[in-house]
Amino acid sequence: MPRYREIYESLRQKIVLGQWPPGHRLPSEHELARSFGCARMTIGKALGALADQRLVTRRRRAGTVVNAPRPQESVLEIHDIEAELLAAGVSYAYQSLERRVRRANAADAAALGVPPGTPVLALTGLHRAGGQPHALEERLINLQAVPEARAERFADISPGRWLLQRIPWTEAEHQIAALNADAAIARRLAIRRNTACLTIERNTWRDEQRITHVRVIYPCDQHRLVARFRYGAA
Amino acid sequence: MPRYREIYESLRQKIVLGQWPPGHRLPSEHELARSFGCARMTIGKALGALADQRLVTRRRRAGTVVNAPRPQESVLEIHDIEAELLAAGVSYAYQSLERRVRRANAADAAALGVPPGTPVLALTGLHRAGGQPHALEERLINLQAVPEARAERFADISPGRWLLQRIPWTEAEHQIAALNADAAIARRLAIRRNTACLTIERNTWRDEQRITHVRVIYPCDQHRLVARFRYGAA
DNA sequence: AATCATAATATGCCTAGACATATTCAGAAA
DNA sequence: TTTCTGAATATGTCTAGGCATATTATGATT
Structure with a gap:
């Protein structure tokens, strides 16, 4: 499994299991890169995938924030x-x-x-x-x-x-x-x-x-x- | 509009308008990078997005190939x-x-x-x-x-x-x-x-x-x- | 107290290069 | 002719940096 996917799964777990509730702000890309020991771009890819899945919302300067679960979309x-x-x-x-x-x-x-x-x-x-x-x-x-x-x-x-x-x-x-x-x-x-x-x-x-x-x-x-x-x- | 998105749209047009029919093989990332005048990673991002949309299939060495339209999926x-x-x-x-x-x-x-x-x-x-x-x-x-x-x-x-x-x-x-x-x-x-x-x-x-x-x-x-x-x- | 300009910050996008890996193709061996 | 082996190739992923831009926080001014 590629590194960015591992990171994606690791972050996803925290969100899905409620450890990071809706509204929680994730650490910045720089911090995550340091803690995961990889380049910022790899973190960016993982966070981008979370955003594609609508699990988080990303805004410049405001950071990456956990979304409320979608009502229903399938x-x-x-x-x-x-x-x-x-x-x-x-x-x-x-x-x-x-x-x-x-x-x-x-x-x-x-x-x-x-x-x-x-x-x-x-x-x-x-x-x-x-x-x-x-x-x-x-x-x-x-x-x-x-x-x-x-x-x-x-x-x-x-x-x-x-x-x-x-x-x-x-x-x-x-x-x-x-x-x-x-x-x-x-x-x-x-x-x-x-x-x-x-x-x-x-x-x-x-x-x-x-x-x-x-x-x-x-x-x-x-x-x-x-x-x-x-x-x-x- | 970011560069990778421009490239994505440009390639998408070719596919959607039938200029590149199903089965057609796209130029390699290297060639596209040369012709668009950008880094290979930028091309990779555009092609990755096309693959996410199921417009193309990408396989190592085999290259990137246009898909047949999906029957119906929504x-x-x-x-x-x-x-x-x-x-x-x-x-x-x-x-x-x-x-x-x-x-x-x-x-x-x-x-x-x-x-x-x-x-x-x-x-x-x-x-x-x-x-x-x-x-x-x-x-x-x-x-x-x-x-x-x-x-x-x-x-x-x-x-x-x-x-x-x-x-x-x-x-x-x-x-x-x-x-x-x-x-x-x-x-x-x-x-x-x-x-x-x-x-x-x-x-x-x-x-x-x-x-x-x-x-x-x-x-x-x-x-x-x-x-x-x-x-x-x- | 309210308003506004400015600086700090986090993401967004990009480059140029590198190694890894799956797959195909061509040529060698049976 | 068939089968196998190795080389070539296109993508997959990653690094380490860079500039751009949106937004927020801060401090100065009214």
């Missing part, structure tokens, strides 16, 4: 449906239900964040796992940003995959919510009306330009999201 | 209910519905991950916003890990807050799912039976020891989780 992984199912040994298929090129109506414009009238590709499709419906996907693609999508049929290739491999994106936003399945959703997912579903909406940007909007709907017993967080870990 | 912030509502200018209150000290039954043991028979504190409470029910909380606290909770009434202080301020935790896991409200949930949240609800389950550890398990249930129109992600950003 790394969420939203997996690729296809890859996930294949990894679990379940067969996967994407089935296109609807494909339409149109000028954005008011709803499209709001969802995708483009002016009404912009050409969009609207896709509805079903992700199947082991033959059974697994998730329903409703997607809008901004044809101004991705003109080559106009020529693609998306008959059995998931548009998510297709986009991911072609279009670099720079920003994404997810919204996670619950909804009661209406008649149309229930029919397509082969579930009873009013069944609770988990929805994930995702908006994707490439440098200010909106690429796609997608809403994926999972029946409540088919999917849960898992997020794991280690306080102050790498 | 930073999820699960906010403190109380702080969130207060920030929105809505009055907040916690109301205890049930408080019981018992030896863990099979369900408790499974949820909290402790052996059956372990003393636990089981709490049910309601978060109210503007007088109206906002979320239902079901919580188990491991009294072996947090003995001081036995003396606390939790009549109007949210146990989440109480714990957060007292007990340092080192690891947490969230599970997000949807469910149909059953009769008991519907009554307490003053919603109709079968209304879709978003649930967040959270398990918290302190160095291997389980501290608490909590399930928070939000009616579908009361809450959505938002996660935002900038590809390769700080």
